[in-house]
C-alpha cells in the first residue's frame with residue numbers, strides 16, 4: 001500500500017479531494033511512521049493538539065485493555081460506572097477545584113454544545129427564559145456543529161455555505177496587538193452589543209482563554225478580562241471558557257483560566273484528556289450553575305450515546321495518572337518559556353515571520369508579507385499549506401491555518417508538542433521548523449516578485 005492516498009484511490013470521503021493523504025502506520029513517543037517507511041517528528045500532538053503524552057504509552061494502553069476486558073460500553077442513561085465516577089472526582093479535585101460537577105462527552109464540539117445549553121438551562125431554571133444570546137470573539141474555533149460553528153465569527157473561512165443554518169450569534173473583533181492592544185476596542189464592541197440586544201437577553205460570553213488554531217497561543221490583555229468580568233457581574237451573564245485545547249496542562253497550568261484575572265462559570269476540556277487514546281471531552285461547571293438545576297427542574301437532559309462510557313473514562317483516568325506521576329504540567333510550565341526563546345532565536349531575521357507567541361507547549365508563528373513586514377500575505381500564495389507541506393518533506397508535523405479572508409488574522413502556524421517530548425526532540429523540532437520557514441521564505445519572495453505591496457491587514 002502506498003502511503004499517500006488520493007480521492008480516486010479510496011472509498012473514504014476525504015476532507016479535501018485534491019489532497020493525497022499519507023497513511024500513518026504506527027507511532028512511538030513523538031515519532032510517526034508512514035506506511036512507506038518515513039519517520040516524521042510530531043510537533044503538533046497528532047496534528048490536532050491531542051496526543052499530549054506521545055504514542056505508545058503502556059500504562060494508558062493497559063488501562064484501556066483492562067477496562068475493555070471488564071466492560072467497554074454501556075449507556076449512561078441507565079447506569080453509571082466506576083471510571084466515570086472516579087474521573088469526575090479527580091477532575092474536580094485535581095484539575096479544576098473551583099468546579100463542582102462534570103459531564104463527559106466524546107469530543108470538543110459536543111462539550112461546547114453542552115456548555116451553551118447548560119448556560120441557557122441555568123437562566124431558564126432561574127426564571128429568566130429570555131436569556132439565550134451568546135456573545136463571542138469572532139476569530140475563534142469552537143467546533144463544527146451548527147451551534148458551535150455559530151460561536152465563531154469567521155464567515156468567509158468557516159461558515160460559508162452553511163450560514164443559513166446557523167443560529168443568530170454576536171461577535172467581537174479579537175483584541176489582538178495588531179488591532180486592539182489594550183482590549184478597550186473589544187470591550188467597547190461588547191458594550192454596544194449589550195446595548196443593542198438588551199443585557200437581559202444575554203446568556204453567556206463564550207471564548208477560548210488562550211486561543212488554539214484560530215490565533216495560536218494568543219490571549220487578550222488583562223484589561224480585557226477585567227472589563228469582561230465587571231460586565232458579566234453587572235449584566236448577569238455567564239462566562240464559558242472553551243479549554244478543549246488549552247486545558248489539561250497544555251499552557252503550563254491545569255487550566256488556562258488559572259492564569260487569568262477572571263473565573264469562568266463553565267469550562268470545557270477535551271483533546272489532552274483522552275490524549276489520543278480515546279475520544280473524550282467534558283464540560284465542568286461551578287456549584288451555582290449546578291445548583292440552579294438541582295433547585296429547579298432537576299433535569300439537564302442532554303446526552304450522546306458514548307457520554308461517560310467506561311472505556312473512554314478509564315483512559316482519561318490513566319492519562320491523568322501519567323500527567324500527575326510524571327509532573328508534566330510543571331515540565332510544560334518550566335520548559336515552555338525556553339522553547340519560545342529557542343523558537344524566536346531560530347526564526348530571528350526571517351522576513352516572513354511576524355509575531356512568535358507561546359504559552360507552555362502551545363506556540364504560534366504569524367506569517368507576514370516580507371515587503372512591509374506586517375501585512376497578511378496574499379491569500380493566493382497559501383503560505384499556510386506551503387509551511388505544512390515543506391515541514392512534512394523535512395520530516396516534521398506542524399499545523400497551519402489561513403483565516404485571511406475574515407480580516408483578523410493571516411497565515412498562522414501552530415506548534416504544540418507532546419508534554420513528554422525530550423529536550424533533544426524539542427531542539428530538533430525548532431531546527432526543522434526554522435529550515436521549513438527558510439525554504440518557504442525563499443519561495444514566497446520568489447513568487448511575490450514585483451507584485452504591489454499587499455493591502456493593510458483587515459482592509
Ligand SMILES: Cc1ncc(COP(=O)(O)O)c(C=O)c1O
Nearest residue numbers: 107108109141142143212244245
Ligand atoms: C478550541 C477548540 N474548541 C473546540 C474544538 C472542537 O473539538 P472536536 O473537533 O473534538 O469536536 C476544537 C477542535 O480543534 C478546538 O480547537
